[in-house]
Amino acid sequence: MDDDLPPDLARLRTLETWAAHYLTRIRTRIAAVERQQAQPRPAPAPTAAAVPPAAGPGRARTPDWGIAETGVGTSVAEVHRGDCWATGRTLRPVSAERARAELAGGMQACAVCRPDRVLKRT
Numbered sequence: 001m002d003d004d005l006p007p008d009l010a011r012l013r014t015l016e017t018w019a020a021h022y023l024t025r026i027r028t029r030i031a032a033v034e035r036q037q038a039q040p041r042p043a044p045a046p047t048a049a050a051v052p053p054a055a056g057p058g059r060a061r062t063p064d065w066g067i068a069e070t071g072v073g074t075s076v077a078e079v080h081r082g083d084c085w086a087t088g089r090t091l092r093p094v095s096a097e098r099a100r101a102e103l104a105g106g107m108q109a110c111a112v113c114r115p116d117r118v119l120k121r122t
Contacts, residue, residue: 063093065115067102079103084113 006012063082068091069075079099080087087110094102100119103109109116 063091065096065099065119066091066093067099067107068092068110076108077102078108078110079115079119080110081113081115081118084110086110086112 005015066080066082066087067077068080068087070078070086070088070090079094079102080091082091082093096119099115103116103119
């Protein structure tokens with residue numbers, strides 16, 4: 001025989017018992033999910049503004065704007081959007097007003113996320 005099952009009857013009976021038990025668990029879960037899906041779902045509550053979810057349990061929310069130190073050899077500060085992939089691990093969260101002020105003061109804007117195109121004076 002060319003399979004992965006044991007050749008003796010005792011171990012085959014043990015596997016059969018385990019498989020029957022596990023099949024019962026699976027069928028119970030299927031019935032519970034079917035009952036849950038059969039119930040009418042309530043309408044979602046309206047939200048005031050969409051807030052980006054946290055990166056995971058216990059992690060802070062992604063900031064809207066930030067300043068990151070970049071450069072190889074010489075350090076250069078850049079303004080980034082909070083969700084920019086080019087920030088590395090050095091992103092310091094700042095307000096939109098501070099990011100605007102830094103850009104107006106001559107700080108470099110990230111070439112990837114282009115905050116200078118988004119942070120226009122209103």
